[in-house]
Amino acid sequence: MVEHVEEIVVALSSIPNTGKTTLFNRLTGSSQTTGNWPGVSVKKKVGHFPLGEYKISLVDLPGAYALSPVTEEEKVVRAYFLKTPPAIVLNIIDARNIYRCLGQTLQMSMSGLPMVVAVNMMDENSQLDIPCLSTHLGVPVVPISARSGRGIPELKQTLYRVIEDPERTHIPHISCPPILEAVSRALSEKIIPGGPLAKMNANFLAMRLLEEKTLPQSIRNTGMENCIKKWRSQVEKSTGEAIAITCAKCRFNAARGLVLEATHQKPPPPDENSQRIDHILLHRWVGLPLFLLIMLLLFQVIYGLGAPLQNFVGQGFDAAEAWLRVQPLVSRQSDLLQSFLFDGFWQGLGVVTAFFPIIALFFICMSLVEASGYMARAAFLMDNLMHRLGLDGKAFINLLLGFGCNVPAIMGTRILSSHHHRVITMLLVPFSLCTARLQVFVFLTTILFSAAVAPWILFAFYLGSFIAIIVIGLFLKIIRMAGKSEPFIMEIPPYRMPTFNNVWLRTWRQLKDFLCQAAPLIVAGVIVVWFLTYFPADVPAAGAESWAGQLGQFFSPLFHPLGIHWQEIVALLFGFIAKEIVVGALAVIYGGGDLSNQIIQHISPLQGLSFMVFTLFYTPCVATIAAIRIESGSWTVTLYSFFLGLAVAWVASLLLYQSGLILGFS
Amino acid sequence: MKKTDCKFSRQPGVECIIHSLGSDEMIAQRLAQMGILPGARLHIVRLAPLGTTIEVSVDGGQSFAMRNSELVALECEIVAIPLTAVDGPPHTTYRIHRLAGGRTFRHRMEARGIEPGCFIKILDQTGSPIRVQRLDQEEIVKLGRGEANKIIVKVTGG
Known part of the structure; x- marks a missing residue:
């Protein structure tokens, strides 16, 4: 008998800053692949791990607050859920502050898809009533600590049980204003979900149709469209606000009640250490100089260490070329082929490998900055300046590090919070004067100008590069190259110690992407x-x-x-x-x-x-x-x-x- | 109670309660999805060095960064302000809501009788030091501006 291995798709969903990446890395290790979500600059990560006789393919969804999309990430998550619903949803909530996570959890739970909830960072708030959460959400809830690995075996067992028996016993009910409930019930009776949506709760789908301004293609220009529009305007007139907002209010009211039920003791106080560190790092006068100092340090580490490594790799390559050239097998070939091999192909490979040390160092540093929580602070500090270019503060780091080398700076745009920001930053980074261009300028200025003038010319070039970035940024903002920007409301997470595993896997993934995708080009x-x-x-x-x-x-x-x-x-x-x-x-x-x-x-x-x-x-x-x-x-x-x-x-x-x-x- | 717009509140230490998420639908929807809803209490934690960006914490927990333009879109009511920001006539009485400093600061203030819940009368607010008096004590306490900035009092209004 042939052994049948079934692949089960599990979607990992949560709001930002709940330790999703840590859990993803913990479950899948290094067996991860990356790609783009269709049509957008948001990265898609899929990891694999075995579970009993099944093969799990874990899809890491981008952090999103809700299924009614505001950001590019949320559009991706919404499209994924409605077009290719996963077999199981694995939702993460943060034990330190379950209220803010429960909004999304409740929404996902109402979809009717089989679901497992993992309460992460349980070691920091161990008095949560897990059985109570489980009863009210109607799904299994497992306390874990993705960082230390506690609770992971139990989580896997629970996943296994849900795969074996995916039937949901009940779906939580969230009370809404009576008119909205009546409308969504009436609508849910009219729709006949087909295809991938068949296993979803009809009430949930009715809510999606009511909440969203743009209706799916299959409904457009039918009697249904007018009906939905009429009902929507009825509800909105009676509540005086958009349905999406009414629904969010209802969800969070339910969440608040659930928090009260599941917390028997006083919630843990906000992280005092973070407050103390922020008092210095975000200080009105000291904050910015410290930020620039940290940036200088990063720059030195990446390019100060990277350049000698680059030379070292380059020398190795030249030596290998010299050795290859004299090999009888090669030297017997025609001039054309030899030239193609060495001046074309081999040189191309040389260019690719030369970037390796810099990309590795760049992403080690960036992972540290991001995982520690300082990235959000940097965005906060620099926001005012970057906002004028239609960007947010995080983009400043990319633009600044672009002065060392454009390539990692562009690969680093992945950390930026919206599609709009990523595209604008990608277009601006190439105007920064990287060290390769600097070599050309140093050489030419010393030949063409006297020693007294040359440094000033170099300085003028740096200035010109800065000015160009600002002018072109303003230009791109005016012509709205990348669409409208999103409202800026950013969470500032508590400081955390980055884990080795996260930093290493992140760097490895970027190198692999560069090798597989950029190298052929x-x-x-x-x-x-x-x-x-x-x-x-x-x-x-x-x-x-x-x-x-x-x-x-x-x-x-x-x-x-x-x-x-x-x-x-x-x-x-x-x-x-x-x-x-x-x-x-x-x-x-x-x-x-x-x-x-x-x-x-x-x-x-x-x-x-x-x-x-x-x-x-x-x-x-x-x-x-x-x-x-x-x-x-x-x-x-x-x-x-x-x-x-x-x-x-x-x-x-x-x-x-x-x-x-x-x-x-x- | 006096309804005040959040636009007058760009000062660290101010606390307000959201009345409505305002008319900008994108901002309102974003805030609602993050669980920041009418009734939530916002603390202005600090301003960014270059202004216009503000760190607020919601219900004494999670911190958010938002821009002034997002904050003024909200309708809120100010419930507590730093002692330096009060604008009542002299000898108005205020109730201390919170001491916004670290542990050392709290101990120092409590040793001088300034603690959350007690009523104080402001004798002289314009000069430095600011002179205040606890209602149930004779002694006059002199506060530096830096100290007064970290003493958050309730807005009793009227």
């Missing part, structure tokens, strides 16, 4: 550049007759007003692989000799400045583009970023070069 991009510079085969690579050279000459009328020659256009094309390559590419294109002399001969200081401004702003390197693609999940955003960079670079260089000419510089 990066290698492909590098190969495209190789292709353009190598062909046609019988001319010197990147010379005037190569396709890249022809492309450069073709576009040179467009670049003439910027004071940029075709040779430099080819160098910029190389810069697409990685911006620091620009200098090396110039050396190849000018055809050897002393590079400094060549540059002084070919480029005037003003032309050099214009070239550097273009280098600063134009389309980011291929790794950044790949990161934008995987984080946004959208080619539109990626192309937008691509052309926004080119446009900004062209305008900025034009303004600089032409005004320079008018002022009489050369």
Whole structure:
């Protein structure tokens, strides 16, 4: 007999800050896969673990307060529940403050889906009456501590029992204003749920239809639509508020009663340690300097430690290349194939691996900041400034760390709280002057300018980068590139000690994502550049007759007003692989000799400045583009970023070069 | 009782009770889904260094950050304010609601007879130190502005 392994889908749902990720990691370990939820930049995580004879696939839903959506995350959760209902819902509530969690728990419980409730952080408030909660919610309730692992075996046993016997005995009833109850009962009799919705409670579905402004496709333009609209306006007229709000009030009234029943002693006082730490870290005068100090420290740890590691990896790669080149198997191949292997494919791999140390360090630091609870504080401190760009305070950290390297900063936009913020930040990060661009600027300024002037020019470039981010941020806000922003009401969680497991798994996941999703795009991009510079085969690579050279000459009328020659256009094309390559590419294109002399001969200081401004702003390197693609999940955003960079670079260089000419510089 | 808008309340230590979630539906729905409903008590904990962003705690527990624009959308009634913010005529009597400082501060104040629940009369509010007198005691207590900021008194009104 063939053993039959059934896969059971369990959805992990909770409001933010209840230790959902910790429980997810605890249950699934490292067997996790990530992807995007369809059509949005919200990440989807699925983990697997065995349970008896079943294989559980645990879907980590984004944190959401309710099924009537306000945020992008809540839309995702709602769509997931109504389109592909899971076999079981695993809901988490926070023992320290069950009231705020119960709103969502009650709503989920009313859906009629089989459900298990885990009360997390039980070790911090052990006097909760679990049987009482279980009776009132009508589902099994298990006390656990995701951090220490206590209660996890019991949770698994309970899940197993529910899989074996999924029938719900009763569904809690929440009393609403009589008119709403009457309407939802009447509606629930009219709807015949089919397909995936068949196992859901009809009353729950009726409530969904009444609460939501946009009705599902199947109901539109039927008699039902008018009926729902009529009933909705009747109820809203009589209560004087939106149904979603009335329902939330009813849920939380029930939650309040349940809290009173299940708490026999005084609830634990708010965390005094957090208050004491906040007194310093969020202090009116000391708070901001401390924040900047912490950011400086992060920057140093990530890039100070990351750069030598990057060099080390790069040297290893070069050594491996040198070794490979002399291997008989390789050296016997044709020139074309060798060039493809080393200048295209191998270099692409080199670019990918060079990012590994930085991405790892970046996410170790970010996980620490986020899991400790400081991220919410940073958002609070910087909110006023970032709000003017239509962003919230968390985005500041991404923009700032983008000055080290754009790639992890864009991958880090995942932590931001809304789709809107993520897209805007992704579009802004590429304008920050990363260390790769800095290398180009340091090299060129020291050649083209005297030692007294060069540092000031570098400083001006940093300033220009800041100004560009602000101006483009304002521009994106005005044209509403990413839709309307959401109201800003953010929980400030108590400080917690990050766990090693969480930090490690998070970092590992990001590296895996980068390797699986971004790496192919990066290698492909590098190969495209190789292709353009190598062909046609019988001319010197990147010379005037190569396709890249022809492309450069073709576009040179467009670049003439910027004071940029075709040779430099080819160098910029190389810069697409990685911006620091620009200098090396110039050396190849000018055809050897002393590079400094060549540059002084070919480029005037003003032309050099214009070239550097273009280098600063134009389309980011291929790794950044790949990161934008995987984080946004959208080619539109990626192309937008691509052309926004080119446009900004062209305008900025034009303004600089032409005004320079008018002022009489050369 | 005097109904006051939360817009006058951007001062740490102020406590108010939400009367209505206001007319902005997005904000109202968000707050309702987070369990912040009419009847909830908001404490203004602190302002962000650059202003406009405010940390509030709800019913003495969970903290939230919100912007001034979200806060003014609410209709609330102020129930307690710091001693420095009172605007009654001299010699008005107030009831102490809460001492908003740490343990050391609470002990220091209690040693001087300033404790939650007792009534105090403000003799001189404008100068520094602020002079107050406990109703059932003769002794006049002098308070620095920093101390008075952390003494939250009930708004008795009228």
